[in-house]
Amino acid sequence: MIRVVIAEDQGLVLGALAALLDMEDDIEVAATATDGQDALERILEIEPDVVLTDIEMPGMTGLEILQVLKEKKFAGRVIIVTTFGRSGYLRRALEGGAAGYLLKDAPADELAEAVRRVHQGLRAVAPELAAQAWGDPDPLTDRERQVLKLAGEGLSNSKIAGELHLSEGTVRNYLSEAIGKLGAANRTEAARLARKQGWL
Amino acid sequence: MIRVVIAEDQGLVLGALAALLDMEDDIEVAATATDGQDALERILEIEPDVVLTDIEMPGMTGLEILQVLKEKKFAGRVIIVTTFGRSGYLRRALEGGAAGYLLKDAPADELAEAVRRVHQGLRAVAPELAAQAWGDPDPLTDRERQVLKLAGEGLSNSKIAGELHLSEGTVRNYLSEAIGKLGAANRTEAARLARKQGWL
DNA sequence: GATCTCGGATGACATTCGTCATGCGGCCGA
DNA sequence: TCGGCCGCATGACGAATGTCATCCGAGATC
Numbered sequence: 001m002i003r004v005v006i007a008e009d010q011g012l013v014l015g016a017l018a019a020l021l022d023m024e025d026d027i028e029v030a031a032t033a034t035d036g037q038d039a040l041e042r043i044l045e046i047e048p049d050v051v052l053t054d055i056e057m058p059g060m061t062g063l064e065i066l067q068v069l070k071e072k073k074f075a076g077r078v079i080i081v082t083t084f085g086r087s088g089y090l091r092r093a094l095e096g097g098a099a100g101y102l103l104k105d106a107p108a109d110e111l112a113e114a115v116r117r118v119h120q121g122l123r124a125v126a127p128e129l130a131a132q133a134w135g136d137p138d139p140l141t142d143r144e145r146q147v148l149k150l151a152g153e154g155l156s157n158s159k160i161a162g163e164l165h166l167s168e169g170t171v172r173n174y175l176s177e178a179i180g181k182l183g184a185a186n187r188t189e190a191a192r193l194a195r196k197q198g199w200l
Numbered sequence: 201m202i203r204v205v206i207a208e209d210q211g212l213v214l215g216a217l218a219a220l221l222d223m224e225d226d227i228e229v230a231a232t233a234t235d236g237q238d239a240l241e242r243i244l245e246i247e248p249d250v251v252l253t254d255i256e257m258p259g260m261t262g263l264e265i266l267q268v269l270k271e272k273k274f275a276g277r278v279i280i281v282t283t284f285g286r287s288g289y290l291r292r293a294l295e296g297g298a299a300g301y302l303l304k305d306a307p308a309d310e311l312a313e314a315v316r317r318v319h320q321g322l323r324a325v326a327p328e329l330a331a332q333a334w335g336d337p338d339p340l341t342d343r344e345r346q347v348l349k350l351a352g353e354g355l356s357n358s359k360i361a362g363e364l365h366l367s368e369g370t371v372r373n374y375l376s377e378a379i380g381k382l383g384a385a386n387r388t389e390a391a392r393l394a395r396k397q398g399w400l
Numbered sequence: 401g402a403t404c405t406c407g408g409a410t411g412a413c414a415t416t417c418g419t420c421a422t423g424c425g426g427c428c429g430a
Numbered sequence: 431t432c433g434g435c436c437g438c439a440t441g442a443c444g445a446a447t448g449t450c451a452t453c454c455g456a457g458a459t460c
Contacts, residue, residue, distance in 0.1 A: 010283065015308020016216030023219060034305070081212065105234070108215020143407080154389025156446070170408055176448055186416085187447080188388050189354025343437080357417070370438055376418055386417080386446085404459070410452080417446065423439080430432090 002119050003030045005046060007039035007053040007062065008081070017052070017081075017111070024112045036060025040068060048076050050115050055082040055089060063089070066096040077118045081111075086198025090129055100124035140199055144178040147171055149200050152191025202319050203230045205246060207239035207253040207262065208281070217252070217281075217311070224312045236260025240268060248276050250315050255282040255289060263289070266296040277318045281311075288398030290329055300324035340399055344378040347371055349400050352391025 004027060008014040011034060018029045030048050033039035036059035043051055043065075051069070053062040062080055069078065079100035080093045093101050099118040102110065103126045114124035140148065143164075150160045157175070161168040175187055184190035194200050204227060208214040211234060218229045230246050233239035236259035243251055243265075251269070253262040262280055269278065279300035280293045293301050299318045302310065303326045314324035340348065343364075350360045357375070361368040375387055384390035394400050 010304035011307045012281065012302065012304045012311060013213050013216065015311075016213065016220040019220040019223060019308070020216040083210065102212065104210035104212045107211045108219070111212055111215075141407095152388065154384065154386055154392055156385065158446090167409055169410060172446095172448065173408085173450095176450090179448075184354065185356060186354055188352065188391075191388075192354050341437095367439055369440060372416095372418065373420095373438085376420085379418075402460085405457085407454105407456090409454080412451095413449085415446105415448075417444100419443085419445100420441105422441090425438095426436085428433105428435085430434105 002027045002050060002115060003046070003048040004028065004050045004052060004115060005030055005039070005043050005048040006032045007034075007036070007051070007057065007065070008032075009034050009054060009057040020108060021052075021112060021115070027112060027115060036062070036065055040065050043069065043074070043076075044072070047074075049119055051076055051078045052081055052115070053078065055080060055093075063092055063096060066093065066098055070097045077121075079114055079118055079124065084198075086196075088198030090125075090198075094125075101129065102126050103129070139181045140178055140194065141174075144174050144181070145194075145199065147174040148178045148187070148191055148194055151175055151187040152195065152200065202227045202250060202315060203246070203248040204228065204250045204252060204315060205230055205239070205243050205248040206232045207234075207236065207251070207257065207265070208232075209234050209254060209257040220308060221312060221315070227312060227315060236262070236265055240265050243269065243274070243276075244272070247274075249319055251276055251278045252281055252315070253278065255280060255293075263292055263296060266293065266298055270297045277321075279314055279318055279324065284398075290325075290398075294325075301329065302326050303329070339381045340378055340394065341374075344374050344381070345394075345399065347374040348378045348387070348391055348394055351375055351387040352395065352400065 004021060006014060006017055006029060008017060014032055014034060018032055021027050022029050030046050031042040033042050036057045039053060040060060053065060055062040066078055077099035079102060080098050081102045081104060082089065083104050090101055100114050100123060102114055102124065106126055117124045146164060147160055150163060157168050157171045161171045179187060179190045182190045182193045184193055204221060206214060206217055206229060208217060214232055214234060218232055221227050222229050230248050231242040233242050236257045239253065240260060253265060255262040266278055277299040279302060280298050281302045281304060282289065283304050290301055300314050300323060302314055302324065306326055317324045346364060347360055350363060357368050357371045361371045379387060379390045382390045382393045384393055
């Protein structure tokens with residue numbers, strides 16, 4: 001019996017995924033959670049064989065959970081299930097030690113199959129992503145990413161400077177760098193492009 | 201037996217929802233579709249009692265399907281199931297004759313319940329939305345909306361002016377108006393706020 | 401110790417944005 | 431037919447943004 005914990009913030013989808021997996025004879029859904037913190041607690045408490053988690057969740061993202069589990073030398077395996085195949089996410093997931101990475105638009109029967117593969121020690125990466133995986137690496141530095149992220153939310157340079165404890169001029173420099181690297185015309189377009197690649 | 205057709209572009213979620221509903225004794229999933237066009241054909245062919253559809257889908261959105269079904273005097277009832285409670289969407293859905301509007305973060309057992317309610321001729325609107333439904337109507341004029349949308353994608357004023365055949369100064373005026381109405385500090389924040397409300 | 405590199409900071413400059421007052425021609429209702 | 435809006439435009443002005451050259455100090459590298 002493969003014991004699974006599922007973390008997914010959309011209740012309907014969570015319930016549905018659980019229903020789907022519970023139909024399998026060799027898989028048991030041991031617990032579910034709708035936010036990151038909660039998920040982490042359940043996982044550490046239950047020590048399931050496989051963890052299934054979304055990336056975008058309130059409290060703590062799937063990638064952060066992955067990070068923590070790695071530090072705690074968690075013995076089970078983790079599958080990331082998410083909406084979009086952003087190469088940035090995929091790379092971070094694999095670097096973080098994820099055993100699988102599925103897209104939500106995969107056919108439904110791939111899910112149970114992936115759980116089994118992963119439980120056997122194999123990897124399960126959505127085929128349409130495997131190739132693109134190491135495509136174009138994120139050209140942004142940490143600072144540029146931070147600055148761009150805030151700028152993309154509409155903060156002014158001075159607000160950003162305050163937030164990151166930098167001078168306003170420095171913020172301008174990083175932003176200018178980022179805009180150049182992404183071939184954008186301004187901060188807004190730059191943020192949009194970076195977001196599309198999963199770099200934010 | 202309530203016959204249901206489900207339209208949802210994310211295969212995994214689609215399969216899972218189907219599994220969830222198929223567990224109910226009085227509900228039968230008659231067909232599923234992963235894009236709007238296909239969904240519409242299935243619905244017209246099968247004439248189910250209830251249609252369950254996402255909003256964002258390739259080919260045709262759930263709201264467009266709703267529109268067409270209304271024109272064709274479709275006898276069944278439609279439930280919109282979507283990710284976020286944007287009041288703009290909700291209003292358009294209800295105006296379009298939707299019988300239900302659920303959020304994906306609702307608890308899973310609400311789904312079957314909603315299907316039954318709707319089949320009996322009742323409405324099923326996620327309670328946390330019902331109040332807000334007619335809350336704040338979109339304060340933006342058509343022009344403001346168009347301009348804001350493009351600005352949010354990173355276009356400069358002059359690009360926007362070219363796109364919409366307006367003068368650059370006029371674009372600035374509309375944008376300034378929109379920023380003011382939304383209480384934002386700049387175009388980027390304004391676009392973000394408007395998007396969050398489903399006004400874009 | 402001399403030299404490089406790197407994160408961070410300045411200052412100056414041109415451009416773009418955001419705001420506001422104002423002008424003009426339709427079009428609608430009184 | 432006369433106001434009064436409304437959509438669109440202008441012009442002007444200050445503030446925010448984008449670009450560059452340059453500088454400084456702390457580690458690395460040699």
